[in-house]
Amino acid sequence: MTAVSFERDIQCPDFARRFDGFLDGEVDAHSLRAMAAHAGHCDRCGAELEQAESLQELLLRAVEDETDRIDAGALWRRVEPQLEPALGSALPRWRARIADWRWAPSVPALAVGGVLAAALALLLWPVATPSEPTRVADNHAQIDRIESSAPHVAVWSEPTEHTTAIWVASYEPEGTP
Amino acid sequence: MTFSVPPARRWAVPFSALLLALCGRLALADSEVAVRVRTVLATDSGSDFDQRLTGYRRQLRGLFHYTSYRLVKDEERHCPFGLPNNFEIPGGRYLEVLPVALKEDRLRLRVLLIEGTSPPPLDTDFTVPNRGNIWVGGPYNPDGVLLISIGAEAMQ
Numbered sequence: 001m002t003a004v005s006f007e008r009d010i011q012c013p014d015f016a017r018r019f020d021g022f023l024d025g026e027v028d029a030h031s032l033r034a035m036a037a038h039a040g041h042c043d044r045c046g047a048e049l050e051q052a053e054s055l056q057e058l059l060l061r062a063v064e065d066e067t068d069r070i071d072a073g074a075l076w077r078r079v080e081p082q083l084e085p086a087l088g089s090a091l092p093r094w095r096a097r098i099a100d101w102r103w104a105p106s107v108p109a110l111a112v113g114g115v116l117a118a119a120l121a122l123l124l125w126p127v128a129t130p131s132e133p134t135r136v137a138d139n140h141a142q143i144d145r146i147e148s149s150a151p152h153v154a155v156w157s158e159p160t161e162h163t164t165a166i167w168v169a170s171y172e173p174e175g176t177p
Numbered sequence: 178m179t180f181s182v183p184p185a186r187r188w189a190v191p192f193s194a195l196l197l198a199l200c201g202r203l204a205l206a207d208s209e210v211a212v213r214v215r216t217v218l219a220t221d222s223g224s225d226f227d228q229r230l231t232g233y234r235r236q237l238r239g240l241f242h243y244t245s246y247r248l249v250k251d252e253e254r255h256c257p258f259g260l261p262n263n264f265e266i267p268g269g270r271y272l273e274v275l276p277v278a279l280k281e282d283r284l285r286l287r288v289l290l291i292e293g294t295s296p297p298p299l300d301t302d303f304t305v306p307n308r309g310n311i312w313v314g315g316p317y318n319p320d321g322v323l324l325i326s327i328g329a330e331a332m333q
Contacts, residue, residue: 136309139236142283143303149296150315158239164305165240168290168298169315169322 010034015045023052139163209255210276210284213328214264216250219243219314220321233326240312241324249323255332261287266325268318269293274327282307284329290316307331 010031015038021027022035039046141164143155154167217230219241227247230237237246249267256262261275273289283304290299290313298316305311310328317323 136306139306139309141303141305141309141311143301144285145300145302147300148298150298152315156240158236160235160239163236163240163310163312164303165312165314166299166301167315168313169317 010038012038012042012045015039015042016048019048019052022049023056136161209257209332210279211253211330211332212256212262212264212274212276212286213251213253213310213326213330214266214272214274215248215252215326215328216266217324217326218247218249218267218318218321219324220245220247222321236310236312236326237324241314243322245321246324261289266290266316267323268316270316272313272325272327276329277302279307279331280304284309284331286327286329288313288327290325292316305329 015022015035018027018031018035022032025032027035039049138161140157140162143164143166146153146155146166148168150168152167152169155164156167157164215230215233217227217233217237219237221244223245225245225247226234229248229251230246237243250265252264254262254264256274256276258276258278261273264272264274266272270290270292273291275287275289277285277287279285283306285302285304287302288299289297289301291297299313303311305327308328308330310326313325313327314322316325
């Protein structure tokens with residue numbers, strides 16, 4: 001019975017070229033399956049793969065043996081005393097440092113300075129006038145001089161607050177008195 | 178050897194600074210005018226009245242006979258006496274306002290309406306009551322006519 005494979009068959013040179021990637025698992029799934037199939041029916045490539053995998057396993061075991069021999073507990077016991085104290089003890093250290101600062105007693109003066117600066121900013125900041133409309137009983141404007149390049153100039157006032165309007169245009173406005 | 182400053186003297190400097198700032202502010206206030214320029218687009222299409230112009234309804238209805246009024250620009254600036262200030266008006270125009278003086282609660286202003294490089298359509302000197310305003314109308318706009326309110330208030 002012939003094995004039926006849906007993977008594209010690859011040849012020995014192609015297998016050899018992509019061998020390292022196959023071992024490291026860096027080839028795509030499709031190629032991985034094709035190479036595994038090739039190694040399964042090609043004695044030479046299969047033997048090469050078997051040899052490489054054995055070597056890889058030996059190396060891995062050797063590394064594991066070496067790391068098992070390392071006494072991590074002893075290493076930590078040597079490193080720990082050289083580390084900074086834990087975060088929980090940071091507050092007392094900062095308090096001690098602040099106490100050492102020469103300007104620390106002048107903090108009240110700085111606070112007063114800050115308040116003064118804020119007061120100055122408020123005083124010197126431009127104050128917006130209320131957005132409410134004009135409430136002037138007699139809003140009449142006194143025109144002292146008027147010059148215009150426009151062909152039509154008119155000045156008139158409305159009857160209630162006597163607000164004045166100056167009209168400058170190249171045409172007569174509708175409703176102009 | 179240490180010196181102790183009496184508490185009263187310790188606070189003298191900050192309070193003097195505060196007093197000085199207050200006096201400075203008051204002195205500065207007397208030499209400034211809050212000039213507010215509102216530009217309104219008036220048309221005869223529709224009957225919309227911009228709610229932001231509610232306080233000017235009587236003035237607008239009394240002075241002009243348009244059906245629709247919409248505020249298109251509102252700018253306020255604190256202008257020192259003797260220094261001209263330019264207010265941009267839609268349509269590439271600008272209004273140069275120069276506060277001249279405050280006398281008997283009336284503000285004297287010099288106003289120049291400038292359109293490009295052509296001779297100014299308006300160059301005028303007038304007085305308005307303090308906190309009063311005057312309207313300048315007529316500059317053409319593709320959608321209607323621009324009406325410009327120039328309000329002035331001495332900073333006291």
